[in-house]
Amino acid sequence: MPELPEVETVRRDLIRSLAGKRIEQVKILNAGSLKGATPKGFIREISGRSFARFGRRGKYLILHLETGQALVVHLKMTGVLQYQQKGDSLPKTARIIFYFSGGGRLVFSDQRKFGSIELVRDADRIPSLQKMGPEPLEKEFTVVALKARLGNRKRPIKPLLLDQTIVAGLGNIYASEALHRAGILPQRRAGSLTAPEIKKLHRAIVQVLKEAIAARGSSVDTYRDGQGKKGWFQVKHRVYDKQGTKCKRCGGTIVKEIFRGRGTYWCPKCQR
Ligand SMILES: [Zn+2]
Numbered sequence: 001m002p003e004l005p006e007v008e009t010v011r012r013d014l015i016r017s018l019a020g021k022r023i024e025q026v027k028i029l030n031a032g033s034l035k036g037a038t039p040k041g042f043i044r045e046i047s048g049r050s051f052a053r054f055g056r057r058g059k060y061l062i063l064h065l066e067t068g069q070a071l072v073v074h075l076k077m078t079g080v081l082q083y084q085q086k087g088d089s090l091p092k093t094a095r096i097i098f099y100f101s102g103g104g105r106l107v108f109s110d111q112r113k114f115g116s117i118e119l120v121r122d123a124d125r126i127p128s129l130q131k132m133g134p135e136p137l138e139k140e141f142t143v144v145a146l147k148a149r150l151g152n153r154k155r156p157i158k159p160l161l162l163d164q165t166i167v168a169g170l171g172n173i174y175a176s177e178a179l180h181r182a183g184i185l186p187q188r189r190a191g192s193l194t195a196p197e198i199k200k201l202h203r204a205i206v207q208v209l210k211e212a213i214a215a216r217g218s219s220v221d222t223y224r225d226g227q228g229k230k231g232w233f234q235v236k237h238r239v240y241d242k243q244g245t246k247c248k249r250c251g252g253t254i255v256k257e258i259f260r261g262r263g264t265y266w267c268p269k270c271q272r
Pocket of ligand 1: 247248249250251252267268269270271
């Protein structure tokens, strides 16, 4: 499932391939992938437009149209946004296709159909975006801000990191990797973290996300970048999907257990 580094990689790719181009035609192969408009209304609103800005909030991609409207894209489990040239073969799971001036096309494909593209009048007023915590790579995400949001919470730290209200954009991969780097057990009560641990966690979150963006994301399943290519950060994972292997820090053995409904990975020797 694409998390912040994967969505950010796609965003940067789209800037390169779509800036200045005009949407000439839209083909909707699966109406269920659309939100906020009927297929007819969607086509009417965005045909002839171009994107003015390519934004991101957490795991959402926000494609701002020159009209002030925006397309909010959530890739969810298996969504892929990829720019193709005319002769390229169309993915079998293509759901929505945008044809651009100059002959290229942007294909939204989605095997499991949980992803969506939503047409919104005001990108600042989407309920799911409003509850979201700070962007981890922006100045607003400080140790103090993280500490304040964790407060005295009784919930375990890992599910809390996944729920988007403490910090935006983390999913199972990067929450697991950040907790390992910080030496914190995923099951620890958030309120029990000491000040030095919160500082370590803050640094670990920022570092792992930056490194993953530099590696163009993790392709553990269907994730592909804006050009249809795989990322390679999965080779740097230290705990995610590494059960049974040796911990790179302490030599302990990485374990996996289902915790609060999610596969959870950690080193029992150096995470406390
Ligand atoms: Zn270890």
